[in-house]
Amino acid sequence: MVFSSYKFIFGFLPIVWIVWAILKKFKSTTLIKLWLVVASCVFYAWGQPRFLPVFLIALISNYAFVYAIDKLKSRALRIIFLLLGIFEGIGVLFYFKYLNFTLYSFNRFLGCDFTLTEIFLPLGISFYTFQIMTYLIDVFKKEAPVYPLLDYLTYVTFFPQLVVGPIVRHRELLPQLTSENLLKSDGKETSLGILLFSIGCAKKVLIADPLINFALTYYGQEGGDITHAWLATLAYTFAYYFDFSGYGDMALGLGRFFNIRLPFNFNSPYKSRNMAEFWRRWNITVSSFFDDYVFRSIFRFGDRRVKLVFATIVTFAVSGIWHGAGWNYILWGLVNGVLVAIVNLATVSRIRLPSFIAYPLTAICIIFTRVLFDSSSFTEIKKTLGLMLSFDTFSLSSTLDFIYDNAQAVVLIAVGAVICYFFKSTKEIADSYKPSYKWAIFSALLFCLALFNMSQVSRFLYFNF
Numbered sequence: 097m098v099f100s101s102y103k104f105i106f107g108f109l110p111i112v113w114i115v116w117a118i119l120k121k122f123k124s125t126t127l128i129k130l131w132l133v134v135a136s137c138v139f140y141a142w143g144q145p146r147f148l149p150v151f152l153i154a155l156i157s158n159y160a161f162v163y164a165i166d167k168l169k170s171r172a173l174r175i176i177f178l179l180l181g182i183f184e185g186i187g188v189l190f191y192f193k194y195l196n197f198t199l200y201s202f203n204r205f206l207g208c209d210f211t212l213t214e215i216f217l218p219l220g221i222s223f224y225t226f227q228i229m230t231y232l233i234d235v236f237k238k239e240a241p242v243y244p245l246l247d248y249l250t251y252v253t254f255f256p257q258l259v260v261g262p263i264v265r266h267r268e269l270l271p272q273l274t275s276e277n278l279l280k281s282d283g284k285e286t287s288l289g290i291l292l293f294s295i296g297c298a299k300k301v302l303i304a305d306p307l308i309n310f311a312l313t314y315y316g317q318e319g320g321d322i323t324h325a326w327l328a329t330l331a332y333t334f335a336y337y338f339d340f341s342g343y344g345d346m347a348l349g350l351g352r353f354f355n356i357r358l359p360f361n362f363n364s365p366y367k368s369r370n371m372a373e374f375w376r377r378w379n380i381t382v383s384s385f386f387d388d389y390v391f392r393s394i395f396r397f398g399d400r401r402v403k404l405v406f407a408t409i410v411t412f413a414v415s416g417i418w419h420g421a422g423w424n425y426i427l428w429g430l431v432n433g434v435l436v437a438i439v440n441l442a443t444v445s446r447i448r449l450p451s452f453i454a455y456p457l458t459a460i461c462i463i464f465t466r467v468l469f470d471s472s473s474f475t476e477i478k479k480t481l482g483l484m485l486s487f488d489t490f491s492l493s494s495t496l497d498f499i500y501d502n503a504q505a506v507v508l509i510a511v512g513a514v515i516c517y518f519f520k521s522t523k524e525i526a527d528s529y530k531p532s533y534k535w536a537i538f539s540a541l542l543f544c545l546a547l548f549n550m551s552q553v554s555r556f557l558y559f560n561f
Contacts, residue, residue: 147216
């Protein structure tokens, strides 16, 4: 079920919130948490009911491993259960997401003849697998207590963050599942939730969806020229941000409806002066996961620079694999790893580029790596990059004609750029928020504009991951 849809806004959400409000009158946090778990399972099963058992089995088995690790005294046995939990999570993820890609690669590069089968990807599997694995690992490291089963289920299934994140750590959500927090009424939190949801909905419906539709007229199609290649890539560059951050804003807003604060996942990433800073601002919870559980398992403070470079590239290679089953994602991860490694070496060497060079250079790196991410094959990557760099074929008259014919996309790209580079981030808005008529009118205006343009429901881009 998509947040930016009539079915969710006028059906699912009001029912969940009204029942939650009624249950608050009974002063029972158990009933509230149970209701949130049931509602979240319905939310998950709405589009793919056949994968609900897979999801629930993953949750329960992971909790069983967590419980065993906490109770066992033998370190050897604790390690065994940790590995079993990790292998189970990665194994299920591998089967659904990477099996066909692996078999295809064997067939192509090793001359094998494996039969590919049609496997559908369960919604949100990349996100919830990593979330439950972080809890498993943290319990093993004695950095997290074992919470009651109902609290654990509420933590993982909570529908605003279930499908596309943010990846929420136990310390960010579980301590909020107290009577004091779940039973309180806070008008400021609710009004802020409405504002955040409205901003996210407008990002998705008014900017991201039209830009995605325009970008698709180039990517995956034959032909094109330098103007189309550049505008399509720019369209995807801003579409991915407004699509993903829009979902994140809606998730944050929905969380506030139930007095639960989810972590911010974006912090004006396009304002970054280098690629390392960009990845600290983009998809923050996923970047933090890879930093804590991959990078820091390889590199320690004081290690040599060659290990810093190695750890950085490996971390981004793993990130590329996580994002998708395709060689273009692996290449995208490696290229980003090299770019961030260069920044890290420059930082260690106290080299700092002037701002008038750093910011444009970072923007160019973001745009060109976007081509690697969005292309479906190396052939398309080569074609797109070739067209984008074929300045000798540039024609002013044909470019103006193309811009005229696609004025809506061009205007949205320009609007998106202005918002990304000159407006406050959602986090900055939330941090300084005070209820007022100004914010109420702004929320209503954005929400109505989005609502009137919701004629066609489109999935979020990160539903594919």
